Amino acid sequence: MSAPGYPIGILAELTHRCPLQCPYCSNPAKLLKANTELDTQNWLRVFNEAADLGILQVHLSGGEPTLRPDLEEIVSALSARGVYTNLITAGVNVKQERIAALKDRGLDHVQLSVQGATPEVTELIGNMKGAHEKKLETARGVREAGLPLTLNAPIHRHNIHQVEDFINLALELDADRLEIANVQYYGWALINRTQLMPAWDDVMAQVDLVEAAREELRGRLLIDFVTPDYYAKFPKPCMGGWARDAFMITPDGTAMPCHAAHTIPHLVFDNVKDKHLAEIWDSSPAFEAYRGTDWMKEPCRSCDRREQDYGGCRCQAMAIAGDAAATDPACSLSPLHETMLTIAGQTQSKEAPADDFTYRRIGVNA
Numbered sequence: 001m002s003a004p005g006y007p008i009g010i011l012a013e014l015t016h017r018c019p020l021q022c023p024y025c026s027n028p029a030k031l032l033k034a035n036t037e038l039d040t041q042n043w044l045r046v047f048n049e050a051a052d053l054g055i056l057q058v059h060l061s062g063g064e065p066t067l068r069p070d071l072e073e074i075v076s077a078l079s080a081r082g083v084y085t086n087l088i089t090a091g092v093n094v095k096q097e098r099i100a101a102l103k104d105r106g107l108d109h110v111q112l113s114v115q116g117a118t119p120e121v122t123e124l125i126g127n128m129k130g131a132h133e134k135k136l137e138t139a140r141g142v143r144e145a146g147l148p149l150t151l152n153a154p155i156h157r158h159n160i161h162q163v164e165d166f167i168n169l170a171l172e173l174d175a176d177r178l179e180i181a182n183v184q185y186y187g188w189a190l191i192n193r194t195q196l197m198p199a200w201d202d203v204m205a206q207v208d209l210v211e212a213a214r215e216e217l218r219g220r221l222l223i224d225f226v227t228p229d230y231y232a233k234f235p236k237p238c239m240g241g242w243a244r245d246a247f248m249i250t251p252d253g254t255a256m257p258c259h260a261a262h263t264i265p266h267l268v269f270d271n272v273k274d275k276h277l278a279e280i281w282d283s284s285p286a287f288e289a290y291r292g293t294d295w296m297k298e299p300c301r302s303c304d305r306r307e308q309d310y311g312g313c314r315c316q317a318m319a320i321a322g323d324a325a326a327t328d329p330a331c332s333l334s335p336l337h338e339t340m341l342t343i344a345g346q347t348q349s350k351e352a353p354a355d356d357f358t359y360r361r362i363g364v365n366a
């Protein structure tokens with residue numbers, strides 16, 4: 001199927017380097033080293049092509065994007081083309097002056113990841129001493145610079161009891177938005193699934209708590225809630241549908257329909273060093289593979305919801321069904337839905353010790 005229209009957003013992973021080592025990191029298990037990263041000129045060319053293509057927003061991510069000394073140059077170039085820029089940072093190595101400088105260059109928004117609502121949990125998950133206080137300083141710096149702030153809290157067994165604390169932290173830090181995002185189990189999170197999967201009762205309690213808080217704080221704090229796939233009835237429309245309106249670029253220039261697409265072994269990806277973004281968007285084999293609905297098998301093929309959720313997540317279908325064209329097992333209509341619930345039940349019942357994580361590090365799974 002040809003492209004349904006023009007894309008509106010790009011997630012740009014400027015680097016895989018990061019001071020933290022979260023065991024659920026969405027970066028691939030085989031992380032890219034610094035010497036493979038696109039240079040400044042290539043990134044600027046790609047973002048120019050993106051603006052020509054009509055891209056409205058670029059999420060500058062990583063790893064930790066502030067480790068790139070050319071971040072200011074990139075933000076300036078995007079801002080000059082009228083593209084909205086969102087900096088996604090762990091916030092442990094950014095000084096107030098740099099935040100203010102990025103604001104001056106045209107940065108529009110900061111999304112700060114929070115691993116825990118207390119120093120102990122932040123340090124356990126990020127595997128870095130003193131990380132919590134640095135994050136709080138960054139959050140304050142963002143607000144002092146007059147930038148909008150979103151906190152992103154990936155939720156799992158070791159912090160699911162802190163959901164209320166995350167909400168209070170967001171209020172205390174004057175955040176505009178809080179994302180309570182239950183961890184998705186692929187990549188590093190799949191490696192650490194046994195250690196991370198929360199218990200059913202905790203998930204249910206969390207859903208009730210978040211729903212009540214959303215009502216109570218309406219107009220004061222926007223709370224986005226990504227429900228846990230393993231407990232869902234129907235799947236989410238992953239990426240809003242495969243190659244439908246957004247895509248991502250890895251540090252070495254590989255263009256993928258979503259950040260976990262590398263887990264589907266037969267896909268062939270184009271690189272922005274070799275092709276113009278417009279050509280990649282229109283005809284890259286990986287983008288074409290699951291675009292639209294023609295590729296679907298039953299039960300998706302004849303399902304009324306097929307243009308609402310696009311069959312869910314291809315990477316999750318690959319991880320659980322071993323077939324990226326299968327119905328996402330998060331769907332209650334999938335023949336593998338029970339298997340998925342069984343996996344959740346089995347993993348959560350094991351008392352995995354907290355220090356048993358395989359922390360995300362370059363070279364661990366290379």
Ligand code: SF4
Nearest residue numbers: 018020022025063090
């Ligand atoms: S999830 Fe953690 S390790 Fe991965 S990029 Fe974000 S802060 Fe770094």
Ligand code: SF4
Nearest residue numbers: 300303305306311331
């Ligand atoms: S069968 Fe497919 S299209 Fe229907 S709800 Fe499930 S995942 Fe969505």
